[in-house]
Amino acid sequence: MGFDLCGIARADQHPRLARLAEWIAQGRAGEMQYLTGSLDERRDVRHTLKTARSVISVAVLYNTDQLYSIEESGSGRVSVARYAWGDDYHAVVRARIRHLLQWLADQAGPGFEAFTCVDDGPVQERVYAEAAGLGWIGKNTCLINPLLGSWLFLGEIVTNLDLNPDTPGVDQCGTCTKCLDACPTGAIVAPYDLDATRCLSYLTIEVRGAVDEALRPALNDQVYGCDICQDVCPWNRRAGVSADPAWQPRDVFKSPRLIDLCRMSDDAWVTALKGSAMKRAGLHRIRRSLAYAAAGLEVSDRAQALAALGEHPSASATVVAEAIEWADIRP
């Protein structure tokens, strides 16, 4: 059915689920209201499905045979996060999960109840994936599988079926701190503790307005999402590689040159973003990040990139215009 891993956890109170409330109270979630608004559901899947007994976790490997972002920084090249290179995983993985759900419903017969989640539902996905034995939650807070690495999309079926649980994953991060050391903004404030408000993924995808000025220079190479804490992870040195057509990179995202992304017209972006997870940020936020990244170029390249950005009619949006202005006057 198109999954690389599958396991089962009980729909119980796993100790890790409690962490979310504390994390939000510490201000770590920033503007991500959707997490706060569904806290009760995220703390316990039985809020959403009272009769839930089991959570079936699946994972899909999306890594392709391309260099990691840290291997090709510099020379005017920038990075779009690996997860967004191909088709939108929400749609692809959801379709596969629905297929599995239908099969389960046919097997189980009357009385079967379930709901599914791929990223956007009120389920703390990594907690159940770990409990279901798909891997462990690493110090970078990603779910790491010892054979495949961490380039994995997660999804779940929460059901009233009473299924035999698998053995939970065991932490194998050991004494390694490569992800904490490599994060350009120090967003992994302690092992297993990510302050999303400093994470480049959050800053480039979730923040709607201007990014905190002190953090902008760190956006240098990462213009949409960020993979650095996974690029440096030893468990990804020999990560699995997927031949799935859904995840093969669109040409435009294969190690793009910043200047080329700045030159792309609205129409070219509409084509590039069709059926892509990158659509989430919207063109204004993408162009805002391109302007922040351009600030890191040497003066003449910077001027060229900002001029190209400023030419698009929609670049007059406040968030883009302000970013261009800021980048232009940086020493």
Ligand code: B12
């Ligand atoms: C909000 C969110 C974000 C936020 C916050 C990230 C975060 N770490 O929480 C931002 C925008 C920054 C983000 C970024 C990314 N995300 Co995101 N994100 C989510 C989302 C919607 C919710 C996560 C959540 O609940 N966070 C709240 C905190 C409290 O949870 P947590 O970090 O998992 O915390 C756990 C650990 O800290 C653990 N824990 C606590 N104490 C301890 C102590 C020990 C010893 C241990 C072992 C563990 C542990 O318990 C906590 C569980 O509550 C999930 C989908 C979902 N519904 O679950 C996707 C999800 C986590 N994201 C995903 C992806 C792919 C990414 C990015 C790689 C995208 C990118 N390249 O830019 C980055 C990775 C950044 C990173 N290092 O996490 C995948 C992760 C797959 C995987 N292999 O883990 C998910 C599961 C989506 C999916 N369905 O595939 N994301």
